Amino acid sequence: xxxxxxxPKKPEPKRPEPKKEEAPAPAPVPETPKEPELDLxxxxxxxxxxxxxxxxxxxxxxxxxPTGEMKISYAQCGDVLRALGHNPTNADVLTVLGKPKAEDxxxxxxxxxxxxxxxQHISRAKNQGTFEDFVEGLRVFDKEGNGxxxxxxxxxxxATLGEKMTEDEVDRxxxxxxxxNGCINYxxxxxxxxxx
Amino acid sequence: MVIYWxxxxxxxxxxxRQDLAAVLIQRWYxxxxxRMEMRRRYTWNIFQSMEYAxxxxxxxxxxFLGYLMDNFTPxxxxxxxxxxxxxxNEVCRDAEWERYFSYTNIDVxxxxxxxxxxxxxxxxQAADLVEAFKNKQQLHSRYVLQLLLETWKLLRVLPNINRVxxxxxxxxxxxxxxxxxxEDLLLIFYKNGMPSLEKPYVFNGDYVDRGKDSMEILLILFxxxxxxxxxxxxxxxxxxxxxxxxxxxxxxxVLNKYKLHGKRILKLLQKIFSWLPLVTVIDQRVLIVxxxxxxxxxxxxxxxxxxxxxPPKKKTPSRTNVYADSERYVEMVxxxxxxxxxxxxxxxxxxxxFQRRSLQDFSSTVARTLEEEFEVRxxxxxxxxxxxxxxxxxxxxxxxxxSEPESSEFTDTGNDEWKQILxxxxxxxxxxxxxxxxxxxGGGCYxxxxxxxxxLNRHSLQLIIRSHECKQDxxxxxxxxKVLTLFSASNYYEVGSNRGAFIRLGxxxxxxxxxxxxxxxxxxxxxxxxxxxxxxxxxxxxxxxxFVHKSDLLSAFQEIDKENMGLICLNDWASAIERVLHLDxxxxxxxxxxxxxxTDGKLDYHGWFRDLALKKPSSEHIExxxxxxxxRHRSTLETIFRIVDTNNSGLITFEDFRQTLKLxxxxxxxxxxDEVINELVISTDTNNDGSIDIDEFMEAFRLVDKSRLKxxxxxxxxxxxxxxxxxxxxxxxxxxxxxxxxSQCPASQPADPPASNTTDSACSQTANPPASQTADxxxxxxxxxxxSQTEDLCHIxxxxxxx
Numbered sequence: 001x002x003x004x005x006x007x008p009k010k011p012e013p014k015r016p017e018p019k020k021e022e023a024p025a026p027a028p029v030p031e032t033p034k035e036p037e038l039d040l041x042x043x044x045x046x047x048x049x050x051x052x053x054x055x056x057x058x059x060x061x062x063x064x065x066p067t068g069e070m071k072i073s074y075a076q077c078g079d080v081l082r083a084l085g086h087n088p089t090n091a092d093v094l095t096v097l098g099k100p101k102a103e104d105x106x107x108x109x110x111x112x113x114x115x116x117x118x119x120q121h122i123s124r125a126k127n128q129g130t131f132e133d134f135v136e137g138l139r140v141f142d143k144e145g146n147g148x149x150x151x152x153x154x155x156x157x158x159a160t161l162g163e164k165m166t167e168d169e170v171d172r173x174x175x176x177x178x179x180x181n182g183c184i185n186y187x188x189x190x191x192x193x194x195x196x
Numbered sequence: 197m198v199i200y201w202x203x204x205x206x207x208x209x210x211x212x213r214q215d216l217a218a219v220l221i222q223r224w225y226x227x228x229x230x231r232m233e234m235r236r237r238y239t240w241n242i243f244q245s246m247e248y249a250x251x252x253x254x255x256x257x258x259x260f261l262g263y264l265m266d267n268f269t270p271x272x273x274x275x276x277x278x279x280x281x282x283x284x285n286e287v288c289r290d291a292e293w294e295r296y297f298s299y300t301n302i303d304v305x306x307x308x309x310x311x312x313x314x315x316x317x318x319x320x321q322a323a324d325l326v327e328a329f330k331n332k333q334q335l336h337s338r339y340v341l342q343l344l345l346e347t348w349k350l351l352r353v354l355p356n357i358n359r360v361x362x363x364x365x366x367x368x369x370x371x372x373x374x375x376x377x378x379e380d381l382l383l384i385f386y387k388n389g390m391p392s393l394e395k396p397y398v399f400n401g402d403y404v405d406r407g408k409d410s411m412e413i414l415l416i417l418f419x420x421x422x423x424x425x426x427x428x429x430x431x432x433x434x435x436x437x438x439x440x441x442x443x444x445x446x447x448x449x450v451l452n453k454y455k456l457h458g459k460r461i462l463k464l465l466q467k468i469f470s471w472l473p474l475v476t477v478i479d480q481r482v483l484i485v486x487x488x489x490x491x492x493x494x495x496x497x498x499x500x501x502x503x504x505x506x507p508p509k510k511k512t513p514s515r516t517n518v519y520a521d522s523e524r525y526v527e528m529v530x531x532x533x534x535x536x537x538x539x540x541x542x543x544x545x546x547x548x549x550f551q552r553r554s555l556q557d558f559s560s561t562v563a564r565t566l567e568e569e570f571e572v573r574x575x576x577x578x579x580x581x582x583x584x585x586x587x588x589x590x591x592x593x594x595x596x597x598x599s600e601p602e603s604s605e606f607t608d609t610g611n612d613e614w615k616q617i618l619x620x621x622x623x624x625x626x627x628x629x630x631x632x633x634x635x636x637x638g639g640g641c642y643x644x645x646x647x648x649x650x651x652l653n654r655h656s657l658q659l660i661i662r663s664h665e666c667k668q669d670x671x672x673x674x675x676x677x678k679v680l681t682l683f684s685a686s687n688y689y690e691v692g693s694n695r696g697a698f699i700r701l702g703x704x705x706x707x708x709x710x711x712x713x714x715x716x717x718x719x720x721x722x723x724x725x726x727x728x729x730x731x732x733x734x735x736x737x738x739x740x741x742x743f744v745h746k747s748d749l750l751s752a753f754q755e756i757d758k759e760n761m762g763l764i765c766l767n768d769w770a771s772a773i774e775r776v777l778h779l780d781x782x783x784x785x786x787x788x789x790x791x792x793x794x795t796d797g798k799l800d801y802h803g804w805f806r807d808l809a810l811k812k813p814s815s816e817h818i819e820x821x822x823x824x825x826x827x828r829h830r831s832t833l834e835t836i837f838r839i840v841d842t843n844n845s846g847l848i849t850f851e852d853f854r855q856t857l858k859l860x861x862x863x864x865x866x867x868x869x870d871e872v873i874n875e876l877v878i879s880t881d882t883n884n885d886g887s888i889d890i891d892e893f894m895e896a897f898r899l900v901d902k903s904r905l906k907x908x909x910x911x912x913x914x915x916x917x918x919x920x921x922x923x924x925x926x927x928x929x930x931x932x933x934x935x936x937x938x939s940q941c942p943a944s945q946p947a948d949p950p951a952s953n954t955t956d957s958a959c960s961q962t963a964n965p966p967a968s969q970t971a972d973x974x975x976x977x978x979x980x981x982x983x984s985q986t987e988d989l990c991h992i993x994x995x996x997x998x999x
Contacts, residue, residue: 050767057782061237066627066674082230087223134224137217158225162218165225173225175724193228 372663376407401433401486405444432472488623670697692726
């Protein structure tokens with residue numbers, strides 16, 4: 001299985017907000033508002049029994065313990081959250097895991113009961129991002145405003161900015177997307193990602 | 197000044213925007229990747245469960261054969277059919293066998309352009325043979341028979357246990373299951389070099405079945421065995437067995453490739469298989485065996501001379517007893533005059549002296565007369581492990597429950613020795629302690645880490661290397677890294693489903709892994725496209741299973757839907773399916789793929805069933821349960837048909853067809869009337885001359901999923917409109933026998949719409965190297981094969997596990 005490479009934590013300037021880039025920022029780098037400690041125990045589960053069954057199925061798929069103990073590693077937590085339809089940032093995932101140390105990611109495990117409140121918390125996040133947000137994001141790199149971005153530039157950006165992606169991840173993402181000139185039509189690119 | 201600040205701010209905003217955009221894209225990508233991973237996992241689960249379900253089918257076949265043997269009487273009209281089926285078990289003397297296998301009368305025409313072998317073989321000829329097969333040539337039957345005869349002669353003097361040494365710093369290469377996939381063997385040879393004096397190889401069984409080039413693999417392995425008998429070691433696998441071959445495609449392959457002499461070749465192979473060694477031991481520290489062990493495995497027993505076995509005769513009709521009246525059939529004897537060593541052998545130095553020693557041992561342990569030798573050896577050919585596996589259970593229960601006088605003929609040691617062999621070739625490891633019979637496979641056991649520990653200690657071993665189970669990465673450790681499963685057939689379930697692996701073992705006895713994937717079909721497909729394609733196949737197979745259990749599912753749904761609204765909620769749908777199918781699959785995760793639409797979260801299950809339909813026979817006159825039953829047993833039916841079709845014409849007579857179905861109906865205690873049989877015949881569009889085309893009949897039992905058909909066609913059209921699709925010169929061959937389908941015939945094409953061959957987005961790039969995905973590979977390299985040499989081979993990663 002591809003081990004999810006967890007990037008080292010980076011200071012997050014602010015949460016990515018859709019459609020707000022044009023508004024003038026208040027100051028150069030706003031202080032990260034001190035987030036209240038995430039208390040998983042206080043989260044009320046609002047899922048139905050049916051939903052929980054479905055989540056359990058997905059959770060079991062990622063259980064790699066030899067005796068099927070219904071546990072996943074911290075490193076897998078992000079995958080399961082995403083497989084269930086959310087798209088938290090890596091920072092979000094680490095927060096919900098209680099800011100574990102890097103070496104804990106592959107050695108510590110969580111069971112389904114512990115996972116559920118995490119899922120609930122993530123599912124409440126307002127800024128999941130829509131198709132339009134995604135297009136906007138890519139449009140930032142559309143230098144000529146013609147609906148295409150340079151593949152090479154996108155690769156560079158994804159590997160060096162934000163929550164950096166590895167070369168493998170970038171390759172996977174871009175496979176078959178660039179045309180003969182190395183350009184990517186980003187509307188179809190997005191459709192490719194969203195249809196996944 | 198203001199302008200200057202504005203510029204800085206603008207610049208900063210821009211950078212910030214880029215950062216934000218990057219994070220957004222990265223989030224979406226990671227979600228996409230996670231979904232892909234989930235799909236990959238459940239696809240794998242489906243294949244594994246299907247494989248287990250398929251093994252149940254196999255047991256059905258044995259049960260049916262056993263039933264046939266029990267219940268035919270000399271006077272019944274079925275007799276001809278039965279004797280037809282079992283005719284291959286005629287016994288002759290060795291002299292007669294040699295005449296039967298004689299190849300000297302076979303002429304090789306001038307136009308034959310394949311290899312012409314001269315014996316004794318040398319290395320160049322072996323290499324030429326590999327090259328010829330790579331170029332899709334076929335070896336002439338004369339040379340096939342000759343090669344096989346030489347192999348048979350050699351195997352008869354080899355011990356049950358191969359003993360190998362890593363002296364002189366030689367690394368030994370070990371390969372797992374190949375299952376007729378020639379590309380994988382070629383890939384291994386390309387990467388690792390062919391067998392030679394410097395390069396010893398051990399092959400761990402299952403060379404044949406499922407893949408389409410089983411014959412070629414065998415010929416290559418035997419050729420190298422003949423050229424380097426001290427450097428090539430072959431273990432027997434559970435597929436080296438003629439009854440299994442009937443079911444899983446090897447028999448068919450041979451009969452198709454060698455229309456004139458196929459049957460003789462098969463007979464000779466049957467003998468060869470039963471003479472293959474069972475186990476290989478390296479440096480007395482590492483055990484290599486195809487299946488595994490049990491808590492009673494005793495290597496000393498394996499090595500010893502195995503006595504003859506004569507099972508009890510049938511006493512009363514009421515007892516289910518596999519052995520009916522025919523004495524010829526029941527005399528199944530294993531006799532291998534192997535190295536008679538009850539104690540662990542002393543270490544030896546050079547391989548050459550070992551070879552001489554084994555021959556000496558052979559001669560010195562002969563305690564019987566020459567006639568007895570011949571007698572014992574000729575019987576050995578009748579042995580089929582697989583048919584014994586069922587009989588073994590019956591016999592052991594027969595022995596334990598009552599004491600019939602006949603059973604005294606049955607020695608306990610004989611029974612033990614049979615069990616030993618079954619355990620070696622059929623067992624699977626499990627994670628819990630203990631040792632329980634392997635009910636799924638019908639032979640061997642499931643053994644736990646405690647059994648491993650005990651076994652290794654008892655025999656002073658440190659590692660067990662086995663195969664027998666497909667692993668996604670080509671290999672997998674278990675039992676505290678004391679057991680290693682090694683699987684060398686990549687793309688086993690479907691193109692892209694898994695990698696293959698082989699290992700090199702030097703004097704330090706630390707395995708060095710090489711993984712690979714024969715990617716001729718998938719070149720040009722990215723990882724997600726691979727996943728989607730594999731998923732498509734898995735779902736197709738799953739739908740077939742759903743169809744087979746339609747009646748049971750319908751009852752389960754109706755039980756829940758008490759008001760008979762025809763609607764059921766998804767959760768109930770999922771639990772009902774699990775209750776009926778027992779496949780332990782994530783149905784709720786799978787439901788979007790299996791269910792096309794729901795209203796208000798409820799499924800119209802009648803409509804859903806209508807979408808799971810058979811192509812034909814038309815179901816108007818044949819009721820649903822009948823169709824399901826036939827569908828469920830179609831692989832058994834097909835196997836019987838093929839046995840009956842003795843001249844391999846592809847046709848069987850109407851009378852034989854009718855008799856087979858009648859026997860099946862009696863066995864299943866289910867009435868299959870003449871009207872139904874007629875209906876079946878008519879609806880499969882036969883040529884009305886009293887014979888039935890087997891392929892055409894089996895083709896009728898192919899499922900069609902109408903909703904996907906429509907979707908697939910429109911998708912294809914869309915792609916064709918938008919982009920130009922890459923030309924595919926070859927239809928990918930789906931070699932999945934987990935599908936209880938007729939894909940035993942290599943040339944059969946999926947009858948599905950073209951959408952099964954294409955993917956969602958055309959790809960103009962070359963394949964990406966699959967990232968080495970093992971968790972313990974910090975220092976992995978990926979190598980590209982030089983394109984000039986290897987159009988077929990791609991992307992091998994080398995993994996060094998942590999010490």
